[in-house]
Amino acid sequence: MNLDATLRSEIQKAFTGLFNQPANAIQLQPTNQEFEGSHTLVCFPLAKISRKGPEETARMIGDYLVAHSGIVSRYNVVKGFLNLVISDAAWGKVFQAIWSNPDFGVLPPNGKEIMVEYSSPNTNKPLHLGHLRNNFLGWSVAETYKALGYAVHKVQIINDRGIHICKSMVAWQLFGHGETPEGSGLKGDTLVGKYYVEFDRVYKSQINELEGKGIAKETAEKEAPIMKLAVEMLRQWEQKNPDVLQLWKQMNSWVYAGFAVTYRQMGVDFEKLYYESETYLLGKEEVLRGLEQGVFFKKEDGSVWVDLTADGLDQKVLLRSDGTSVYMTQDIGTAILRFHDFPKISLQVYTVGNEQEYHFKVLFLILAKLGHAWAKECYHLSYGMVDLPTGKMKSREGTVVDADDLMAEMVEEAEKQAHALGKIEDFTEHQVHDLSEMIGLGALKYFLLKVDPRKRMMFDPGESIQLQGHTGPFIQYTHARIRAILRKAKELGIPPDAPPLPPLEPTEREVIRLLNLYPGKVEEAAREYAPSAVANYAYDLAREYNQFYQSIPIFNETDLARRQFRIAFSYVVAETLKKAMGLLGIRVPDRM
RNA sequence: GGCUCCGUAUUUCAAUGGAUAGAAUUUAAGAUUCCGAUUCUUAAGAUGUAGGUUCGAUUCCUACCGGGGCCA
Numbered sequence: 172m173n174l175d176a177t178l179r180s181e182i183q184k185a186f187t188g189l190f191n192q193p194a195n196a197i198q199l200q201p202t203n204q205e206f207e208g209s210h211t212l213v214c215f216p217l218a219k220i221s222r223k224g225p226e227e228t229a230r231m232i233g234d235y236l237v238a239h240s241g242i243v244s245r246y247n248v249v250k251g252f253l254n255l256v257i258s259d260a261a262w263g264k265v266f267q268a269i270w271s272n273p274d275f276g277v278l279p280p281n282g283k284e285i286m287v288e289y290s291s292p293n294t295n296k297p298l299h300l301g302h303l304r305n306n307f308l309g310w311s312v313a314e315t316y317k318a319l320g321y322a323v324h325k326v327q328i329i330n331d332r333g334i335h336i337c338k339s340m341v342a343w344q345l346f347g348h349g350e351t352p353e354g355s356g357l358k359g360d361t362l363v364g365k366y367y368v369e370f371d372r373v374y375k376s377q378i379n380e381l382e383g384k385g386i387a388k389e390t391a392e393k394e395a396p397i398m399k400l401a402v403e404m405l406r407q408w409e410q411k412n413p414d415v416l417q418l419w420k421q422m423n424s425w426v427y428a429g430f431a432v433t434y435r436q437m438g439v440d441f442e443k444l445y446y447e448s449e450t451y452l453l454g455k456e457e458v459l460r461g462l463e464q465g466v467f468f469k470k471e472d473g474s475v476w477v478d479l480t481a482d483g484l485d486q487k488v489l490l491r492s493d494g495t496s497v498y499m500t501q502d503i504g505t506a507i508l509r510f511h512d513f514p515k516i517s518l519q520v521y522t523v524g525n526e527q528e529y530h531f532k533v534l535f536l537i538l539a540k541l542g543h544a545w546a547k548e549c550y551h552l553s554y555g556m557v558d559l560p561t562g563k564m565k566s567r568e569g570t571v572v573d574a575d576d577l578m579a580e581m582v583e584e585a586e587k588q589a590h591a592l593g594k595i596e597d598f599t600e601h602q603v604h605d606l607s608e609m610i611g612l613g614a615l616k617y618f619l620l621k622v623d624p625r626k627r628m629m630f631d632p633g634e635s636i637q638l639q640g641h642t643g644p645f646i647q648y649t650h651a652r653i654r655a656i657l658r659k660a661k662e663l664g665i666p667p668d669a670p671p672l673p674p675l676e677p678t679e680r681e682v683i684r685l686l687n688l689y690p691g692k693v694e695e696a697a698r699e700y701a702p703s704a705v706a707n708y709a710y711d712l713a714r715e716y717n718q719f720y721q722s723i724p725i726f727n728e729t730d731l732a733r734r735q736f737r738i739a740f741s742y743v744v745a746e747t748l749k750k751a752m753g754l755l756g757i758r759v760p761d762r763m
Numbered sequence: 764g765g766c767u768c769c770g771u772a773u774u775u776c777a778a779u780g781g782a783u784a785g786a787a788u789u790u791a792a793g794a795u796u797c798c799g800a801u802u803c804u805u806a807a808g809a810u811g812u813a814g815g816u817u818c819g820a821u822u823c824c825u826a827c828c829g830g831g832g833c834c835a
Contacts, residue, residue, distance in 0.1 A: 203782060213781060215818065225818085251818085252782060483766085485834075528767070529833050555768085556831080594799070622776065625768075627831065629775065634788080638801045641776070641787045648801070656798050695779090707777070707786090714786080721803045727796085741798095762799095 174257065174265050174687050175199060177242065178210055185235040190221045201684070207247055208254030209684050215251045225251030257680070263672030266683050270669040270743055276690045276750055281320035284515040287313040289522035289552075290327040290439070294426045295335040296364035298433050298574040300557050300630070301524065304619045307756060308554055309522035310439045311620060311702040314754050318693055324513055328445040328505060331423055337404040339363045340418055341397060342370035352425050358432065358575065359425030373397050436578050438612070438756050443512070445505060453504025455496050457541065458489045466540050477537055487533055502534050503541075510545055518548050520700070525553040525625070552700045555627035557619070577632070582611035584636055585644075589763065606760055610644050611636065613757040617643025620755050621706040641710055643757055646748060649713040650759040653745040656725060660738040663726070667742060670735040678719040682744065685712045689747055693754065702755055709751040716744050 179197050186194035198213035212232065218225040226248055233246035233253050242261035247254050269275050289309020292298055298306075313323045343350070343366040352359045374397050381391035392398070407415040434440070458475055461467045467477050467489060475490040489500050509519060521531060531551035538546035559572060586607035589595055595603060618635035622628040638644045660667070675683075689708065696704040725741070728734040749759050 198779085198781080200779085200781080205783085211782085215781075218818090250782065485765090524832095525768070526832055532767095553768090588801095592801080618775095626776090627769070631775070634775070637788095639787085645787095645801085648799095652799060652802095659798055703777090710786080717802065720798085721795090721800095724797060726798070 181240040212253040229253035278320035285518040297360040342366035360429030454500040585611035613643040
């Protein structure tokens with residue numbers, strides 16, 4: 172039984188019964204702390220339809236619900252707000268329903284498919300802090316959709332070609348002396364990233380040198396010898412020079428090996444990988460087709476453009492005068508390819524930073540203009556940058572926060588904490604490590620996911636791993652403590668099944684109300700592409716349970732049925748916390 | 764310059780157009796026989812500015828101020 176839904180339909184019935192017309196705006200919200208009740212109906216909008224005052228409307232509906240609904244035991248009216256008190260019997264049904272359904276909050280398969288793209292790194296450097304937000308977001312949105320019954324295809328496109336990788340290749344050739352991951356002990360992506368930074372360092376000094384000779388900055392940037400080498404290498408790559416291809420494959424394979432380690436640590440996975448080197452020529456034909464159909468136009472120099480001024484945007488080049496394509500062209504091709512590979516998908520989500528909002532707006536518009544009906548089923552999951560308390564991160568220059576380093580630090584910090592607590596002395600070394608990973612990564616994921624994706628955010632590693640406060644570890648801790656209670660209950664021989672419902676305490680009603688909200692939160696998270704909804708929900712539930720835990724005796728209760736109920740109740744909370752955190756990719760320990 | 768996103772307690776984050784704007788954090792005072800006190804209670808403290816829309820605005824609209832991003 173879903174209480175909110177039932178209540179809504181009862182209110183609808185009451186309103187039609189009283190006023191002989193449908194209520195079109197049923198606004199239900201949680202009742203304020205200071206008033207009695209759990210659900211509040213906002214009666215201002217209804218007053219307009221009922222043609223009575225808000226308070227009178229509220230009283231009439233309240234009386235009707237008490238008399239006919241069977242779930243409302245009493246009510247009070249404050250201004251236009253109708254505060255409803257749900258009967259314990261109704262709460263009991265809600266609780267029993269949650270208890271008896273192991274798949275609570277998970278919907279059966281609905282036959283629909285969607286695609287979520289996330290991560291999509293360049294192959295010239297390791298993943299950094301921004302990628303962490305991207306990966307956790309994308310993965311979590313995908314899992315949330317799964318919980319709603321969708322078949323989800325997780326994919327990414329590897330940007331494995333272009334000037335950026337050529338820079339690493341050139342620098343490695345010049346300064347690498349044949350260094351390999353095996354020889355140096357460096358992770359493959361770290362090694363390649365090292366030469367990318369090296370390229371930039373040399374490049375900068377060459378520019379300075381040229382500028383010292385009185386050459387203009389723009390010219391210097393083009394004429395720097397090392398840059399000319401990189402441009403030449405890109406040209407050779409496009410002409411399929413075997414030596415260059417060999418080197419390219421070699422260095423990319425190092426990077427992939429490195430990425431695999433990072434992805435495993437992050438706990439993310441992909442069904443299919445797309446490689447830019449295989450798709451970058453796609454889209455050209457499509458653009459030419461669009462040109463024929465008059466969707467695009469050609470300029471005098473032969474370049475192909477799209478005119479979006481009618482849509483409030485500007486003109487955008489799609490094919491350069493020499494016939495080469497731009498990012499937009501490739502993305503057109505890739506989008507088409509994906510709907511071809513997965514014909515049943517009804518939604519394609521692109522998890523990409525908000526600096527590309529304009530790009531995607533244009534992309535989706537073009538796809539629509541080309542006549543692809545699914546263009547409106549494309550969605551840019553845009554997210555803001557992650558800042559650190561120590562200051563902004565700058566790409567290049569090596570001041571970025573490396574994802575591997577950060578995760579390792581979080582795990583290390585968690586292990587220190589675990590030892591300091593001194594509750595895990597009987598753990599094996601392996602168990603300690605596993606627990607530290609759970610907590611360290613949980614802290615990181617929770618902190619990055621609890622914030623609205625669209626917003627630029629501040630990540631404070633120290634704060635994120637605290638066991639108190641609005642953090643992942645706080646929720647994990649709450650879960651572990653509940654498991655401790657359940658272990659003790661088992662020792663005492665209290666059966667783990669839900670007993671008849673005794674009269675409830677206000678704290679228990681509040682926790683059941685929150686439990687009842689869970690499926691809705693999952694839907695909300697998917698609809699808004701905001702795992703933050705689930706994250707904040709889990710925190711509310713953990714916090715509310717802690718208050719219950721403080722004010723209610725569990726084992727000192729003489730009434731056995733009541734004691735048994737509270738054990739069952741604790742069990743349901745633990746299970747729900749586990750499910751919610753699972754959608755965020757966060758594991759919860761039984762002990763910590 | 765054009766477009767776009769964001770401005771909320773000291774700080775980090777919340778708030779489908781609803782009641783006295785919530786948490787966490789910090790500081791101060793207090794509680795505790797249980798399961799594991801890293802808990803709980805109380806207090807202090809905020810919507811950038813000026814207008815508009817309406818029963819009611821952090822939310823919607825306009826202008827300005829401040830910050831980020833994209834496009835030249």
